[in-house]
Each structure stands twice: as C-alpha cells, then as structure tokens.
Amino acid sequence: METSGKQRPTMADVAEKAGVSRALVSIVFRDQPGASPQTRDRVLRVADEIGYRPDSAARLLARGRSRTLGVMFTVRQPFHADLVEGIYPEAERLGYDVLLSATAQGRGEAKAVEALLGHRCEAVVLLGPGAQPADIDALGHRTVAVSVGRRVPHARVDSVHTAEGKGVRQAMEHLVELGHRGIVHIDGGRGPGSAERRRAYRAAMRRHGLEPELRVIPGEHTEQSGIDAGRLLLDERDHGRPLPTAVLAGNDRCAMGLLMTLAQAGVEVPRDLSVVGYDDSHLSHLMPIGLTTVRQDAVLMAEYAVRFAVERLENPVAEPREAVLDPKLTVRGTSGPPPGG
Amino acid sequence: METSGKQRPTMADVAEKAGVSRALVSIVFRDQPGASPQTRDRVLRVADEIGYRPDSAARLLARGRSRTLGVMFTVRQPFHADLVEGIYPEAERLGYDVLLSATAQGRGEAKAVEALLGHRCEAVVLLGPGAQPADIDALGHRTVAVSVGRRVPHARVDSVHTAEGKGVRQAMEHLVELGHRGIVHIDGGRGPGSAERRRAYRAAMRRHGLEPELRVIPGEHTEQSGIDAGRLLLDERDHGRPLPTAVLAGNDRCAMGLLMTLAQAGVEVPRDLSVVGYDDSHLSHLMPIGLTTVRQDAVLMAEYAVRFAVERLENPVAEPREAVLDPKLTVRGTSGPPPGG
DNA sequence: GTACTCGCCTGGAGCGTGCTAGTAGAGCGC
DNA sequence: GCGCTCTACTAGCACGCTCCAGGCGAGTAC
Numbered sequence: 001m002e003t004s005g006k007q008r009p010t011m012a013d014v015a016e017k018a019g020v021s022r023a024l025v026s027i028v029f030r031d032q033p034g035a036s037p038q039t040r041d042r043v044l045r046v047a048d049e050i051g052y053r054p055d056s057a058a059r060l061l062a063r064g065r066s067r068t069l070g071v072m073f074t075v076r077q078p079f080h081a082d083l084v085e086g087i088y089p090e091a092e093r094l095g096y097d098v099l100l101s102a103t104a105q106g107r108g109e110a111k112a113v114e115a116l117l118g119h120r121c122e123a124v125v126l127l128g129p130g131a132q133p134a135d136i137d138a139l140g141h142r143t144v145a146v147s148v149g150r151r152v153p154h155a156r157v158d159s160v161h162t163a164e165g166k167g168v169r170q171a172m173e174h175l176v177e178l179g180h181r182g183i184v185h186i187d188g189g190r191g192p193g194s195a196e197r198r199r200a201y202r203a204a205m206r207r208h209g210l211e212p213e214l215r216v217i218p219g220e221h222t223e224q225s226g227i228d229a230g231r232l233l234l235d236e237r238d239h240g241r242p243l244p245t246a247v248l249a250g251n252d253r254c255a256m257g258l259l260m261t262l263a264q265a266g267v268e269v270p271r272d273l274s275v276v277g278y279d280d281s282h283l284s285h286l287m288p289i290g291l292t293t294v295r296q297d298a299v300l301m302a303e304y305a306v307r308f309a310v311e312r313l314e315n316p317v318a319e320p321r322e323a324v325l326d327p328k329l330t331v332r333g334t335s336g337p338p339p340g341g
Numbered sequence: 342m343e344t345s346g347k348q349r350p351t352m353a354d355v356a357e358k359a360g361v362s363r364a365l366v367s368i369v370f371r372d373q374p375g376a377s378p379q380t381r382d383r384v385l386r387v388a389d390e391i392g393y394r395p396d397s398a399a400r401l402l403a404r405g406r407s408r409t410l411g412v413m414f415t416v417r418q419p420f421h422a423d424l425v426e427g428i429y430p431e432a433e434r435l436g437y438d439v440l441l442s443a444t445a446q447g448r449g450e451a452k453a454v455e456a457l458l459g460h461r462c463e464a465v466v467l468l469g470p471g472a473q474p475a476d477i478d479a480l481g482h483r484t485v486a487v488s489v490g491r492r493v494p495h496a497r498v499d500s501v502h503t504a505e506g507k508g509v510r511q512a513m514e515h516l517v518e519l520g521h522r523g524i525v526h527i528d529g530g531r532g533p534g535s536a537e538r539r540r541a542y543r544a545a546m547r548r549h550g551l552e553p554e555l556r557v558i559p560g561e562h563t564e565q566s567g568i569d570a571g572r573l574l575l576d577e578r579d580h581g582r583p584l585p586t587a588v589l590a591g592n593d594r595c596a597m598g599l600l601m602t603l604a605q606a607g608v609e610v611p612r613d614l615s616v617v618g619y620d621d622s623h624l625s626h627l628m629p630i631g632l633t634t635v636r637q638d639a640v641l642m643a644e645y646a647v648r649f650a651v652e653r654l655e656n657p658v659a660e661p662r663e664a665v666l667d668p669k670l671t672v673r674g675t676s677g678p679p680p681g682g
Numbered sequence: 683g684t685a686c687t688c689g690c691c692t693g694g695a696g697c698g699t700g701c702t703a704g705t706a707g708a709g710c711g712c
Numbered sequence: 713g714c715g716c717t718c719t720a721c722t723a724g725c726a727c728g729c730t731c732c733a734g735g736c737g738a739g740t741a742c
Contacts, residue, residue, distance in 0.1 A: 061697090
C-alpha cells in the first residue's frame with residue numbers, strides 16, 4: 001500500500017473518476033437538488049473509494065461564509081469543559097462548525113481570539129472572559145461575540161450567565177435555615193460573576209441581621225485560592241479566633257481546595273463546618289458525600305450561547321441580548337447544621 | 342461608528358490604500374525579503390489602520406501547506422490540559438498553527454479527528470487515544486499522526502510516552518523502602534499506559550517477595566474510579582479485612598478520588614495509608630500536603646510530539662519513532678511509613 | 683560602452699471549492 | 713411543427729491568498 005507523499009484527492013478527481021463535472025460533485029456533497037439518485041450514489045461511492053473529503057478551507061473561501069463558531073476557553077476550567085461539551089452538539093444541530101482556541105501560559109485571551117478570527121470564525125464565544133469590558137466591546141464591534149458567565153453591560157455583545165444573586169441567595173437561605181450565623185465568603189476576585197456573588201452575599205448577611213459576622217476573604221476561582229483561604233482560617237483558629245461555621249466558596253474549584261485543606265487538618269465537613277460551592281461542575285459529584293453547590297446548567301448556557309451567536313449572525317443589528325438563567329441550589333453532603341446547632 | 346455588514350478587508354484593500362501591489366503586501370506579511378523597510382512600515386501601518394488580518398483559509402489554500410497541527414484531546418483530562426499548554430509554544434516556535442478538537446459526549450475520537458482533517462491539518466497529535474491500534478494505524482497511513490501517552494507498537498505513527506515500568510518501579514521502591522508490604526494497585530483499565538503500569542506493579546511485588554499481597558483493583562483514569570476503589574477498601578475493612586498500607590493509583594485523578602474518600606472516612610494520609618499517583622498533573626500540587634506521584638513531564642512530551650510531527654512531515658518515509666521519557670518519582674506528602682512501621 | 687548582479691516591486695496563474703447562468707434533452711399541449 | 717417547462721447536468725468566474733517569472737532602475741566590473 002503506497003502511503004505518504006500523496007496529494008489529497010480533490011473534487012476534480014472525484015468528478016473525473018465518476019465521469020461527471022466538478023459542479024455536479026459539489027451539488028452532491030452539498031446535498032442540493034439537481035442530481036439524479038443514481039448519479040448521487042455513484043459520486044458518493046467514488047468519493048469514498050478514493051478517500052475524498054471536502055476541503056473546508058476552499059469551501060470556506062468559496063462561499064462567503066465559514067459557518068464556523070470560535071470558542072475561547074481555558075483548558076484548566078472544569079466548568080469550561082462542561083460548556084464545550086454542550087456547545088458541540090448545539091452548533092452541529094444548527095449547521096455550524098466549532099473551532100476551539102485555548103488560553104494558556106503565554107497565550108492570552110487576545111492571542112486566542114486572534115487565532116479564531118484568523119480562521120474566519122463568524123462569531124466568537126468567550127467562556128468566562130477576563131478581558132476589560134472595553135476590549136470585549138471592541139471585539140463585539142469587529143465581529144459577533146457572546147460572553148458566557150460574565151455580563152458585559154454596555155458592550156455590543158450578547159451574554160449568557162446565571163442570576164448570580166439568586167443563586168447566592170438560595171445558598172444563604174439554606175445555610176441560615178440550618179442555623180448558621182458565622183458565614184464567610186471566599187470571593188472570586190475579578191473572575192466572572194464574582195462581583196455579583198459578593199454583593200449578594202453581603203446583602204443576604206445584612207438581611208438576616210448578620211452584618212457583624214460578614215466577612216469576605218479575597219480569592220479567585222482556583223483550588224489554590226481555596227487552599228490559601230483554608231490555611232488562613234485554620235491559622236486564625238490556632239490563634240484563638242473561632243472557625244466560621246459555614247463557608248460560601250467562590251466556585252467549585254475553590255471549594256475543593258478548601259475541603260482538602262480542612263480534611264487534612266481533621267476538620268470534619270459538615271459536622272464542624274459547612275461548605276457550599278458554585279458551578280456544579282463535574283467536580284461536585286466526585287466527593288463521596290457530594291458538594292453542596294449552586295448549579296449552573298452548563299448545557300443550557302451553551303445552547304443559549306450558540307443560539308445567540310447564530311441569531312445575531314442572521315440579524316447583526318439587533319440589540320445585544322442577555323440570557324439570565326436561574327441557578328438552582330443543589331444540596332449534597334457538605335452542608336449541615338452548625339456545630340452547636 | 343459603523344459596525345456590522347462590513348466586509349472584512351483584504352490584501353487588495355491594503356495594497357490599494359498603500360499604493361503598492363497585492364504581491365508586495367503578501368511579501369510584507371510573510372516577512373520575506375523583497376520589500377524596503379519604508380514600504381514595509383507603510384504597508385503594516387495601513388493594514389493596521391483598516392484592520393486587515395490575513396485570511397488563513399485563503400492562505401492555506403494558496404500555499405499547498407497549511408502548516409497546521411491538529412490536536413485531539415479530552416476536555417476533562419487535566420493532564421491533557423498540561424500537554425496542550427506545552428504544544429502551543431513549541432508549535433509556534435516551529436511556525437505551525439494549532440487546531441484543537443475535543444472528544445466529548447456524542448463526539449467520539451473518529452469525529453474529532455475527521456474535523457481536524459477537514460480543516461487540512463497536516464498532522465494529527467492524539468492525546469491518550471483510546472481507539473483500536475488498527476484504527477490508529479489506518480490513520481497513520483492517511484496522514485501524519487503522533488500518539489501521546491500511549492505506544493502503538495506496529496502502527497505507522499510516532500509515539501511519545503514515558504517509561505511506565507520505570508516510573509512504577511521507582512514508586513514501588515519508595516514504598517517498599519518505607520516499609521510497606523500491603524501495596525494495592527488501582528489500575529487504569531484500557532487507559533493509556535495502564536497495561537504497562539499494571540505489569541510493572543506485578544513484577545515489583547514479585548521481586549520483593551510480596552506476591553501474596555499482590556492485588557489489582559480494576560479501575561480507570563477518573564476520580565470516580567478512585568472513589569469506588571476507596572469505598573471498596575473501606576467496606577472490606579468494615580468486614581474485617583485490614584486496609585492495605587499503601588495504594589498505587591492509576592493516575593492522579595484516581596488518586597484524588599481515593600484521597601477524598603479516605604479523608605471523609607477519617608483515614609489519615611499518610612499516617613494510616615500512603616497514596617501514590619501518576620502524571621503529576623496540576624492537581625498534585627493542590628493538596629496541602631502534596632500528592633506523591635510519578636512525574637510525567639508534560640511540556641517535554643508536548644515538545645517531542647510536535648517535533649515528531651513536524652519532522653515526519655519533512656520526511657514522510659522515515660520509520661516510526663518512539664520517544665520514551667524517564668518519569669521521575671516526586672515525593673510529596675501522601676506517602677510515609679506504614680502504620681506499624 | 684556592454685554585461686552582469688542585486689534590490690524592490692508587479693502581473694498573473696493557480697489553490698479547491700461555491701454558485702450563477704446557461705445548455706441539452708425529454709415531455710407535453712396545441 | 714413550435715413554444716413551454718422541468719430535470720440533469722456543465723462552464724467558468726469568484727473567493728483571498730501564495731508564488732513564480734519576470735521588469736525596472738541603479739550599481740559594479742570589465
């Protein structure tokens with residue numbers, strides 16, 4: 001079997017071998033009317049035989065449109081993985097191709113987006129973008145863009161996110177009902193949704209008359225942040241300050257870091273301390289007792305994002321839209337009544 | 342500011358505005374000799390002004406080569422994230438573009454690879470492929486392919502993996518030296534490298550005269566698998582069978598699941614039980630006490646993979662190559678002397 | 683002077699598709 | 713016979729770029 005060095009077969013090859021014109025092959029492959037069933041069959045058979053596969057570059061160049069959606073994401077965010085898994089099927093359903101571009105060390109968001117645009121993506125879906133609102137707005141002017149997990153108020157982009165306030169409120173109600181008063185929040189810094197979550201936490205504490213107990217530990221959406229916060233709390237305990245009875249983490253990753261630190265220090269969850277996360281990424285199910293968390297429906301968010309992008313492509317002048325999904329508290333094993341309660 | 346409906350600017354636009362030919366613009370953008378510094382400047386300035394960005398589809402179509410590497414990966418594998426982060430810079434260094442295609446629910450490896458080939462990737466890098474060797478071989482005949490983390494003995498693909506046996510051996514020496522005898526292995530099922538790791542575990546147990554203690558718990562490379570194994574062990578303990586004193590997990594994810602289960606059950610690591618992982622993915626650093634694990638150098642593996650792909654593109658008839666990297670045991674906090682030792 | 687090289691630049695032929703306009707042939711009504 | 717429609721098909725340009733074969737002017741060697 002001859003192997004390499006071969007040119008990949010083109011439409012012309014198929015056309016010649018099937019004894020038809022290139023245009024006819026094109027028609028067959030686009031599933032358009034204008035070819036008899038017999039010819040259709042023959043063309044497809046020949047194509048399969050010689051291993052022909054339409055060249056998306058040429059195709060893309062020829063028709064004006066690429067029908068491709070670019071997705072910018074961060075490799076290490078489990079929640080992004082959930083979103084990506086949701087984006088693929090919905091895009092396929094609407095006849096769009098998906099191109100992924102990851103941010104990474106030495107490859108910032110700008111670079112990742114450039115790569116997507118260079119590949120002629122018609123729209124860009126940004127998963128939890130950390131860029132300045134002004135930059136996002138600028139991008140929205142250059143192309144169709146959708147921000148997922150972060151609202152960008154006055155920018156020319158659609159956005160999909162959850163009602164952060166509502167989610168936090170549910171979590172706080174849950175904890176307060178269990179009897180908690182000393183509830184600490186580890187926040188997500190400049191991460192998507194953090195500001196809203198922080199605000200809602202503060203409001204909930206005030207509403208329940210717990211203002212004296214209000215405390216926000218600065219953090220970010222990483223495991224390390226949870227670990228750091230955990231160490232801080234344990235350290236303080238060793239110096240006389242009692243542990244809070246519950247912690248509302250910035251997201252699941254942060255909660256996981258915290259849980260590990262606590263476990264290693266012999267603090268039993270939820271007996272000694274309750275922990276609530278945010279996202280309901282796949283991580284949450286992994287804990288043997290399960291992480292109590294605020295569920296953001298990744299699949300639904302992904303579907304909205306794709307649909308927004310596609311619809312805006314069809315009607316570019318529409319006003320920016322915003323989908324605000326209802327989060328839902330998912331009570332699992334890491335929350336319970338406070339020690340003395 | 343006018344926004345949408347605009348055609349994206351082309352080379353011709355830049356050429357006209359700069360008062361030169363299209364070919365000259367092309368030269369400037371490819372950074373090739375044949376343009377004076379002044380002209381170069383002017384062209385670049387004009388291009389920037391009108392927001393020109395070379396169209397990679399057209400570019401790709403025009404030169405025969407796409408200079409694009411396709412990467413198939415699994416969104417949820419942290420180690421893949423590490424690899425992807427290593428692939429980007431190396432590919433860029435060698436002048437290649439990177440396209441990612443994820444496997445996901447309802448999107449198998451075949452589909453992911455098809456997408457890459459449709460986009461004219463010259464080579465495909467498979468991260469931990471689970472496909473049949475025959476299929477991988479077939480792919481290797483159709484295009485340049487590199488398998489990472491899994492050797493595919495008689496196939497026409499290059500591969501990069503670590504000397505699994507060596508890594509396991511180091512881990513086992515470490516545990517035995519600490520005084521462990523009851524060492525259990527949770528294996529990785531059909532996951533990449535699992536067979537070799539399992540074999541090396543068995544050999545090591547025999548070599549140290551621990552054959553009676555030899556035990557392999559079937560698993561896979563997921564957190565869930567670690568959780569299940571942990572539950573199994575705890576369950577057995579409750580029915581009288583003593584816990585092993587050490588567990589060699591199939592990979593880090595598995596180890597993490599196990600650790601969580603243990604922590605929740607009050608089993609203290611490493612006092613009551615030592616745990617060793619495999620991969621040294623970012624997870625490992627996250628534990629407060631750190632996970633003892635066998636380090637696979639993701640960056641180095643990524644570099645090899647990219648280089649193999651590129652070199653084979655230049656010389657397609659070369660014999661398949663195999664890079665076997667030395668893993669290195671990284672002792673952190675989850676391993677220590679056995680309870681009675 | 684001629685002959686040559688060298689640096690800077692242009693014209694035009696592709697690359698593999700999509701798509702529009704058009705053709706050949708069959709069928710039908712008159 | 714003619715004119716019409718309909719199906720099955722084809723010719724050829726366009727897409728935005730690369731790259732090759734030059735061209736033009738200035739410098740250099742003889």
